[in-house]
Amino acid sequence: MVSFDHRDPGTDESVWTDALRRDLPPLDLDVDHLIVVAAHPDDESLGAAGLLATAAARGIPIDLLVVTDGEGSHPGSPTHGPATLALLRRRELHDAARIVGLVGNPIFLGLPDGGTGEYRDAITAALRETLDAATGRRVLVLSPWRGDGHRDHRVVGEIVEQVCAARGVRSRAFPIWLWHWGGPDDVPWDRVERLALEPRSREVKTRALDAHRSQLEPLSGAPGDEATIHAGMRAHAERDAELFIAPESPATPAGSVGRQYFDDMYARHDDPWGFDSRWYEERKRSVLLAALPWRHYRSTLEAGCSTGALTVYLADRSDRVLAVDLAPAALERARTRLAGRENVELRLATLPDAWPEGEFDLVVLSEVAYYWAGVDLDRGLTAATASLSADGRLVACHWRHPVAEYPRSGDEVHAALAARPDLVRLVRHEEEDFVLEVYAHPGARSVAAESGLVP
Template identity: 65%
Template sequence: MVSFDHREPGTDESVWAAALASRRLPPVDLDVDRIVVVAAHPDDECLGAGGLLATAAGRGIPIDVVVATDGEGSHPASPTHSPAGLARRRRAELAEAMDRIGVEGLPVLLGLPDASTGAHRRVIAETLDALLRRGNARRVLVLSTWRGDGHHDHRVVGEVAEQVAAARGARHRAFPIWLWHWGTPDDVPWDRAERAPLGRDAAAAKARALGAHRSQIAPLSDAPGDETMLHAGMRAHFARDVEVFFAPVARTDAAPAPAPAGQPGATDPAAEVRPTETDADPASVGADYFDDMYARHDDPWGFDSRWYEERKRAAVLAALPRRRYRAVFEAGCSTGALTAALAARADRVHAVDLSEAALERARQRLTAQAHVELRRALLPQQWPEGAFDLIVLSEVAYYWGAADLERGLAAAVAALDPDGHVVACHWRHPVAEYPLTGDEVHAALAAVPQLARLVRHVEDDFVLEVYGRAGAPSVAAEAGLV
């Protein structure tokens, strides 16, 4: 999982300077009639693309700026600024920053809830689509936050911008921000990276614009909760003489570009903003997130390398009320570390994952286990047929939006044998990219009337529970001890 704390030192800029100096990246093509920037928060546009925007403004290229949220959640514990007050301040800072860069016209401020853009994809899509309808979209460069940046709002904005741009035939490039903090050069999709070199004037304009975002680069006050969001080490990543952008992943199965609005064959790109599977809940994390993770890491979550994961896996197995099960269903099996352990205690295991890359690694691990079936599936929409006496939801349900969680729990109950068990185990710390927390998942599970809790184990880091159908006996009762 990509989890980071903005207060940590992060990756030193010297690491990135060496990585960039060793690579000859192609330049971003600025032969365009217009640029549209879609940012998640005020300051994203300056941090990731301020120099390129200053360069474009100097050439007389028109620029439209769309900002999804007001960033009112940047200081949740502030004793001096309410969310509404911070939102007003950040809007004013944005206007000042755009003026310093040379962007004419006011930004389009959507005012969506900070950290909750996933529930408002259509608003972002419709706004961008309306801007791309003005003139020839093929001569427009769309810039946005990067969907692999490790931040929920950045991911959502990046996904929507990429999809709408593709549907309208516009060119799209994404800029990373938090990648420079939590990542290393091994996390960068260099094969899709492009550079925007900054001349002296553009670099100076970017620096002045970043200075306008005072609520982020300086403390709001001396009080606890008002600390600086972007410390000096983080800001060093944006004082370079070059900016980096990522092109979209090339898709050989891309749909043809839509006809112009109002003509036969015209489509509504806003209506197309959804994961690849047409029934997916847009609030849930889509396949692209997992594809990016497995493309960058052989073992993204450290299932085979971290003692934490090994210990937690042992706790899950120890919590199972029965020594052996007839039929096990594992949702979100990843590379198969837990699957292999379950296979030793089951007559049959059916495991699924959304990522084909993960499944390929799981197949290599389980090649000798003929009683294990591995398939790709979008859950909960493609829940397997049949009944199971053990259903495993381990580190998976917080990827679902609230509607999908409800569907998934209903599907689990429907597929559970009368004597079956549901085991759930989830990370408790919040992750910006996940629609839900582990505690929220387990609260929903506890509210399912058809289930009764048999086991509950809670640590600071994870919560582990086992449920049976209402009236299910305890382990000792099932064994005849009580």
């Protein structure tokens, strides 16, 4: 994340005027439906009010989802508490929405300002529901840019990209704070598209911005009530064009990460990922094991078992474990660790190509699926789902930070899982560093329901 202060003078608009003289491709607005997901009231006005006015004038239906009420805009205000600010900012957004030409009312999710990371499921569900209502139409989804330097913008931008990628829906992101803290070198120009604004759209945008008085003007003369958007920042929003950033293209390596990479890792390190030495890994294993819905399993498949650090615990809770890895060195270390465990079979195989035959009531994909490039991810998830018994459970756990050698991120893997119609999610545990989920076939019941505690 970028550290910045809205009170700083920031980058002068003249710097951007020079930078924006470059030739940029136009934004394609030939769509049947527009969905905007704003992290805060005023995001849509600052970043896309000209586009909204243009779309409304063309008769394009617009849905506006507002994730938070922006009640944290003045944390030190002596005159306006969070509840008062939330109500004020909702009223301002209603006014701005009418000015740009929205017919329907904005959809307010009312989630905590600054806390969107804890509510990814709620934001995802709201976007999916809105997309479902627009099924069969050519849809464009807009959101703040994930690289904007604001935590809420990053979270909302990530969710929009992931959901839209899984659904095959086009999405674009608009920067807001980038223009304040950044410079031309911070812009991914190869992915930027430009929407030229006609005079009427610019005039409408100006009036929509004016509606957000609580952000443009001081709430009072007292310290803590200063405007959050000063004249220099507003200048960035009053250009004759709006800029939108296309999602980064998925990594396209020659293929999935292969055996040579792992052979090199194990040749250079006894414990390459710190499975035995890091508290992070020990704790994560405990979280995974605690998330397993059943006390005991008949047959477990662990894909990518590595040195067997997790396999030991799966063996304690399974009649039979088949643990698979593509690296001989890893399996040798696993055999030493698991010596005497007669209910564990270790097998050398490259997944998803050589997916084991048989049926399992537990399939574990722990730190493995982000190695699968291209169609291999879908092949692997399809094979894993097909190998589940009727009452089986699939557990997936993946690191969320980018790794240059991995063709996918953990979030991309879990977005692909969430998009599968042949699975339903029973458990989701998300942290800044990893995400863990449990899936089953549709119709599966929760632990409490299976135990008779609830109907």
